[in-house]
Amino acid sequence: MRVLSAAIGAVLATATLLAPSAAAQRETRIPESAIATASQLREAALASDLGYRVTESLTTEVGPRMAGSDGDARAVAWAQAKFRELGYDKVWVEPVTFPKWERRAEHAQVLGAHAQPLALTALGGSPGGTVEAEVVRFADLAALEAAPPGSLAGKIAFVDYRMERARDGSGYGPGSRVRSRAPSVAITKGAIGFLMRSAGTDSHRQPHTGITRFDDGLTPIPSAALSVPDAAQLTRLLQRGPQQVRMSLDCGWTGTATSYNVIGEIRGSKRPNEVVLIGGHLDSWDLGTGAVDDGAGVGLTMAAGALIGQLPKAPARTVRVVAFANEEQGLYGGKAYAQQHAKALRQHQLAAESDFGAGRIYAYSSSAPAYAQRADRQIAEVLAPLGIAHVPGEGGPGPDISPFAADGLAWARLAQDGSDYFDLHHTPDDTFDKIDPQALAQNVAAYAVFAYLAAQAEGDFGSAPKEAKTTD
Structure with a gap:
């Protein structure tokens, strides 16, 4: 019996060593x-x-x-x-600290013979400031990226990418990439301001905001999204000749803030x-x-x-x-x-x-x-x-x-x-x-x-x- 018990013990010991692997596959x-x-x-x-x-x-x-x-x-x-x-x-909170960005006021208008207001909103992360300059339109991010360095000196870059509607939201990827990447690209081409057609699928005069980023080493420029109808309006105006736009944004980073993840448990x-x-x-x-x-x-x-x-x-x-x-x-x-x-x-x-x-x-x-x-x-x-x-x-x-x-x-x-x-x-x-x-x-x-x-x-x-x- 002792010999049999020892044999059983050896088997159990081996099984114990193998248990984690076996359990993982159960x-x-x-x-x-x-x-x-x-x-x-x-x-x-x-x-x-x-x-x-x-x-x-x-x-x-x-x-x-x-x-x-x-x-x-x-x-x-x-x-x-x-x-x-x-x-x-059980209910509790866990602190989360981050940079704080504020929006205070924003407006824009086309100047000159076709003077009219534009509905826009600052992109989150944009600095404030007023710029007045000629607008240069690009059909998409790739077209902006292909522009020669310095070709936008003293101008406002305008990316007029139209986002596609999809049940799974797959059209948002290219649209949001314009918002996150294009302002930095515009800066490298010399632009002093940035506009984009909103990353949205509506036809209302309601611009879409969202966060943008500026690459390290670049001086950020005022960056905003036009409502879809206003982007289309600006494109039609540009088909009639060069257009000057004044864009004024009162916004920017104001230090840090702390909020909280709020958690409840059953x-x-x-x-x-x-x-x-x-x-x-x-x-x-x-x-x-x-x-x-x-x-x-x-x-x-x-x-x-x-x-x-x-x-x-x-x-x-x-x-x-x-x-x-x-x-x-x-x-x-x-x-x-x-x-x-x-x-x-x-x-x-x-x-x-x-x-x-x-x-x-x-x-x-x-x-x-x-x-x-x-x-x-x-x-x-x-x-x-x-x-x-x-x-x-x-x-x-x-x-x-x-x-x-x-x-x-x-x-x-x-x-x-x-x-x-x-x-x-x-x-x-x-x-x-x-x-x-x-x-x-x-x-x-x-x-x-x-x-x-x-x-x-x-x-x-x-x-x-x-x-x-x-x-x-």
């Missing part, structure tokens, strides 16, 4: 009892207007929430109070230190009331977490909802969260962010590894009655979770229909009346199902620190 699955509960949760969420009411509260009681502003501070207080009102088990019943994360960003630009960008994301994820919290029994893992600070000017809240929680990356089961408006969700995908594909399909099956297709291998993480995902966080994507998102994005038209309550309820249902099932899964979805790349 199939992740979701119990059938959780599937049944999630189906009931889905129907309850569809019948609820909680997400709509939370979004209405934020956009009405706080309004615009540009990072570092008084509105931003009121939004932080609002979020803490709302989490508590909704019954979250504590897990079995593994409370393991987390499923959902959320949106709390800040907005100052022109509208930040309803689709991203009041809806905050409202629907807060509501999803609250509905999970109302179940007779909490899920095994903690559901954490994060209202991220200052996404608009550089993902500051997302970066701070990733740094703050780096040591707990493995404890983050799965994360998803809503930051693409309030349109219906039409597709689901995740970064789940092969051993978690069964659970991924199970989530997709409960989402399917909401009109959500399973599209494995597509998409990527939301903006604020992308810094943590780059470190190895497992992510999921609940893709919203953004066909009209860029009609409203970063404009005065981003207001609560644009939100469809039924579409928002569908979003709440999807996020509640997703978060609950991920929290109930037996096994993980692959969160693990990525190995640092080494060079020889």
Whole structure:
């Protein structure tokens, strides 16, 4: 018996040494009892207007929430109070510090024989100042890049790129690249000012703002976006001959500010230190009331977490909802969260962010590894009655979770229909009346199902620190 026991002991010792590798490959699955509960949760969420009411509260009681502003501070207080009102088990804040940019006043006009005002807005990060000069039009960023050095000396560069409408928002990449890159390129060509057709798909006289950057070593120039109709008007005027424009911007950086990631939790019943994360960003630009960008994301994820919290029994893992600070000017809240929680990356089961408006969700995908594909399909099956297709291998993480995902966080994507998102994005038209309550309820249902099932899964979805790349 002792010999047999020794042999068994040796086998068990070997198995123990191999256990971590074997465990990592064990199939992740979701119990059938959780599937049944999630189906009931889905129907309850569809019948609820909680997400709509939370979004209405934020956009009405706080309004615009540009990072570092008084509105931003009121939004932080609002979020803490709302989490508590909704019954979250734990609520706290984590500081996020960043440079502060302010917009004060802005206007522009065509001068000369065709004198008329232009509707424009300063790009975030632009310096203030008044410039008066001839305008030179470029069809796109590539055309500006091809201009000879010095060819724009003393002139205003105007990039007239037309953004294309797409359900998945894919047209925004080239449009936003004009905003982020073209001012620096214009400076290298000698320009003293920069104008662009707004990165938007609407035809309203409402310009779209957004952050821009200036390359190191360059002296920034006043930079602004024209509304789509005004960009078209300026192009027609230029077809009639040279045009002079005066642009006056009163804006700029004013030191640093501190805001907060606001976090609420529904504590897990079995593994409370393991987390499923959902959320949106709390800040907005100052022109509208930040309803689709991203009041809806905050409202629907807060509501999803609250509905999970109302179940007779909490899920095994903690559901954490994060209202991220200052996404608009550089993902500051997302970066701070990733740094703050780096040591707990493995404890983050799965994360998803809503930051693409309030349109219906039409597709689901995740970064789940092969051993978690069964659970991924199970989530997709409960989402399917909401009109959500399973599209494995597509998409990527939301903006604020992308810094943590780059470190190895497992992510999921609940893709919203953004066909009209860029009609409203970063404009005065981003207001609560644009939100469809039924579409928002569908979003709440999807996020509640997703978060609950991920929290109930037996096994993980692959969160693990990525190995640092080494060079020889």
